[in-house]
Amino acid sequence: xxxxxxxxxxxxxxxxxxxxxxxxxxxxxxxxxxxxxxxxxxxxxxxxxxxxxxxxxxxxxxxxxxxxxxxxxxxxxxxxxxx
Numbered sequence: 001x002x003x004x005x006x007x008x009x010x011x012x013x014x015x016x017x018x019x020x021x022x023x024x025x026x027x028x029x030x031x032x033x034x035x036x037x038x039x040x041x042x043x044x045x046x047x048x049x050x051x052x053x054x055x056x057x058x059x060x061x062x063x064x065x066x067x068x069x070x071x072x073x074x075x076x077x078x079x080x081x082x083x
Contacts (some may be wrong), residue, residue, distance in 0.1 A: 002046045004059050006077045008068045009039035042067060045082070055079055 010016050016037050025034035044062065047053050056079070061073040 001048050001082045002050075002055055003082050004044040004046060004055070004077050005080070005081050006037060006042040006044060006059070006063060006067060008063070008073050008075045009037060011060060011072055011074050014072045028071070040067070046079075052079070 010019075018038040019036040022038060023033055026033040026036065028061055033055070044059070046058065050058065059077050061078060068075045
């Protein structure tokens with residue numbers, strides 16, 4: 001069984017009002033913050049019996065069609081074998 005760790009973030013060219021609000025709050029609290037971007041973190045457990053290539057292909061489809069909006073978001077994932 002494999003565990004996938006997925007990070008979805010807004011593209012750099014897209015305004016992040018939620019990140020801006022967090023940044024402002026942190027600055028008002030006195031924290032030395034330069035910038036904040038807010039995104040999503042997901043853990044996905046894949047079923048057994050898939051090759052590494054099949055797992056990566058499945059994750060590309062999952063991320064590109066379900067977990068992210070490719071118009072405004074980008075994603076990255078890593079795979080680890082669970083024992």
